[in-house]
Amino acid sequence: xxxxxxxxxxxxxxxxxxxxxxxxxxxxxxxxxxxxxxxxxxxxxxxxxxxxxxxxxxxxxxxxxxxxxxxxxxxxxxxxxxxxxxxxxxxxxxxxxxxxxxxxxxxxxxxxxxxxxxxxxxxxxxxxxxxxxxxxxxxxxxxxxxxxxxxxxxxx
Amino acid sequence: xxxxxxxxxxxxxxxxxxxxxxxxxxxxxxxxxxxxxxxxxxxxxxxxxxxxxxxxxxxxxxxxxxxxxxxxxxxxxxxxxxxxxxxxxxxxx
Numbered sequence: 001x002x003x004x005x006x007x008x009x010x011x012x013x014x015x016x017x018x019x020x021x022x023x024x025x026x027x028x029x030x031x032x033x034x035x036x037x038x039x040x041x042x043x044x045x046x047x048x049x050x051x052x053x054x055x056x057x058x059x060x061x062x063x064x065x066x067x068x069x070x071x072x073x074x075x076x077x078x079x080x081x082x083x084x085x086x087x088x089x090x091x092x093x094x095x096x097x098x099x100x101x102x103x104x105x106x107x108x109x110x111x112x113x114x115x116x117x118x119x120x121x122x123x124x125x126x127x128x129x130x131x132x133x134x135x136x137x138x139x140x141x142x143x144x145x146x147x148x149x150x151x152x153x154x155x156x
Numbered sequence: 157x158x159x160x161x162x163x164x165x166x167x168x169x170x171x172x173x174x175x176x177x178x179x180x181x182x183x184x185x186x187x188x189x190x191x192x193x194x195x196x197x198x199x200x201x202x203x204x205x206x207x208x209x210x211x212x213x214x215x216x217x218x219x220x221x222x223x224x225x226x227x228x229x230x231x232x233x234x235x236x237x238x239x240x241x242x243x244x245x246x247x248x249x
Contacts, residue, residue, distance in 0.1 A: 076198070102200055102201060102213065103200070103211060103212045103214045105197050105200070125197060125198075125201070127197070
């Protein structure tokens, strides 16, 4: 997890396109400039970044279900809940699935867990659009490889 | 007024917090009801779920952009309801 670079996930440990499910893991870093402000002398993982973890988790599934031919962009969030405080060093899991694939948009859900207990959840809507440029697509696929996303296997 | 229009109007009223009595068959979703594209995603999601269809928003947008269709054809609510009825019929065919 590199919070400053919005690299929220350490690894995609399961991605099942047919069953429409994805599971990712990450560990909140012990130190980050984020914690200098959130909060001084009380480092706490921001809820906004937990939401980003959820958006990225289900986002990989949305992308995989297009055969990595399109990019999901965050469009709307509903029923976002943050149930408990998350601290540096906490190991987290995120589980996502797709609720509905519409024309040019997808609605999914995701929840975060710490030691099997749900710590956050949300319903997330993505606009699913062509990649804005080839360089962006290449950089994203390189990130996918580092996260163990089977891009080559699942690409159209 | 058709049953489809009534359901669509109910969805719009609930999704966009528009008084139900202001939503009429001749209302244009964008021009009259001022529904933006993000709110229309919510409406499309609710329509897709309610009727078990997939409203082809991308195709409609492309046709409008290419000048092959007008927004009236898809976003005036009695026309939208007719399009939904066609999609339901096509699903059952």
